[in-house]
Amino acid sequence: MGLSWQQGPLSAGAIGHFLTPHPLPERLLFAERLRRRMRARFNDTWIADSEDVALLHEPGRYPVAYFPRADLDAQALVASDKVTRHRDLGATAWYTVRAGDRSAERAAWEFTALPDHAAGLQGRTAFAWRAMDAFYEEDERILGHAADPYHRIDIRDTSRLLEVRLGSAVIARSEHPVVLFESGFAPRWYVPRADIDERRLRPVEGQTFCPYKGVCDYYDIGDVRRAAWSYRDAYREADRIDGLVSFEPDKAEVWLDGERLYLEPGQTVVPHGADRGLDVGEVTRR
Known part of the structure; x- marks a missing residue:
C-alpha cells in the first residue's frame, strides 16, 4: 500500500526489485x-x-x-x-x-x-x-x-466466473464480479449481493478503517470467523465496491475461472508506526 510499506518498492516485503548491478542498502528512506x-x-x-x-x-x-x-x-x-x-x-x-x-x-x-x-x-x-x-x-x-x-486504487468490471464455497455449500457465484487493484496488494474480488446466498453471512461486531476506501464491516460464514467483508458506505473514490462483498481466500474456497485462489504472502494489513494506528474511532473523532 503505497511506496514504503506492505509490498511497496521501499518496503521490506517488496515483491519487485530494482534492476541495479549492486545491492541497494537494506533500508531506503x-x-x-x-x-x-x-x-x-x-x-x-x-x-x-x-x-x-x-x-x-x-x-x-x-x-x-x-x-x-x-x-x-x-x-x-x-x-x-x-x-x-x-x-x-x-x-x-x-x-x-x-x-x-x-x-x-x-x-x-x-x-x-x-x-x-x-x-x-x-x-x-x-x-x-x-x-x-x-x-x-x-x-x-x-x-x-x-x-x-x-497509492492507487483501480476498480474494473469483469465477466470471469467467481465462485465461493465452504465445504459443499456454494456461498456465492457470479459471472460479473468486480476486481479491485490496490497498490501493494494482490487483486481483491468483490461480488454483488444478488449473487450471494446472504443467509450464509452473519454480521459480526468490530469494524476496521481504510483511509482510501472507508469503514469495513465483517461477516462470519458458519464457524469461520471474518471470512468476508464489505464497505457499506465506501468513499467516493471507491464507490464502485459500495455494498459488494469480498471473501478471504484463506478462510473460504474462492475459485476464479475454475482455479482456486490463495492468500498471497505479505497481504495481512498491520498498522505501522509507534505514533498511530488505523481504527474506526478516527473517523468519528472531532
Missing part, C-alpha cells in the same frame, strides 16, 4: 515535497498551515508529513526533555503540543542532528496523527495518514 497545502488542528486552533510540507517515506511506516517551523504556531510547541534516536536520522527531540487549555505530551518531534544527506528535513516538525484533532488538505479533512501519492 525517501523524502519529497508534498505539493499540497496541509493543515493541522488542535483544540480548535490551526497550529500548522503550510504549502511546503515534506513527506517522509521510510520502510514499514505510513508516510509522515513534516512542516517547516516558519509555518507553525510558535506558541503551540513546548520543548520537553525527552530525546530519542532514530536509527537512520539521529537524535529526535520531542515536544508537548499546547493550545488554549489543552495539551498533548510527545505529540510532535523533529530531528536535531541530521546527516548531511537528509538536510531537507532540517528545521521541520512532524505531529503524531492521533494526538491532533484533525489534518486537512485545503478545506477537506484527511483520515488515517498523510496521503501517499504512490
Whole structure:
C-alpha cells in the first residue's frame, strides 16, 4: 500500500526489485515535497498551515508529513526533555503540543542532528496523527495518514466466473464480479449481493478503517470467523465496491475461472508506526 510499506518498492516485503548491478542498502528512506497545502488542528486552533510540507517515506511506516517551523504556531510547541534516536536520522527531540487549555505530551518531534544527506528535513516538525484533532488538505479533512501519492486504487468490471464455497455449500457465484487493484496488494474480488446466498453471512461486531476506501464491516460464514467483508458506505473514490462483498481466500474456497485462489504472502494489513494506528474511532473523532 503505497511506496514504503506492505509490498511497496521501499518496503521490506517488496515483491519487485530494482534492476541495479549492486545491492541497494537494506533500508531506503525517501523524502519529497508534498505539493499540497496541509493543515493541522488542535483544540480548535490551526497550529500548522503550510504549502511546503515534506513527506517522509521510510520502510514499514505510513508516510509522515513534516512542516517547516516558519509555518507553525510558535506558541503551540513546548520543548520537553525527552530525546530519542532514530536509527537512520539521529537524535529526535520531542515536544508537548499546547493550545488554549489543552495539551498533548510527545505529540510532535523533529530531528536535531541530521546527516548531511537528509538536510531537507532540517528545521521541520512532524505531529503524531492521533494526538491532533484533525489534518486537512485545503478545506477537506484527511483520515488515517498523510496521503501517499504512490497509492492507487483501480476498480474494473469483469465477466470471469467467481465462485465461493465452504465445504459443499456454494456461498456465492457470479459471472460479473468486480476486481479491485490496490497498490501493494494482490487483486481483491468483490461480488454483488444478488449473487450471494446472504443467509450464509452473519454480521459480526468490530469494524476496521481504510483511509482510501472507508469503514469495513465483517461477516462470519458458519464457524469461520471474518471470512468476508464489505464497505457499506465506501468513499467516493471507491464507490464502485459500495455494498459488494469480498471473501478471504484463506478462510473460504474462492475459485476464479475454475482455479482456486490463495492468500498471497505479505497481504495481512498491520498498522505501522509507534505514533498511530488505523481504527474506526478516527473517523468519528472531532
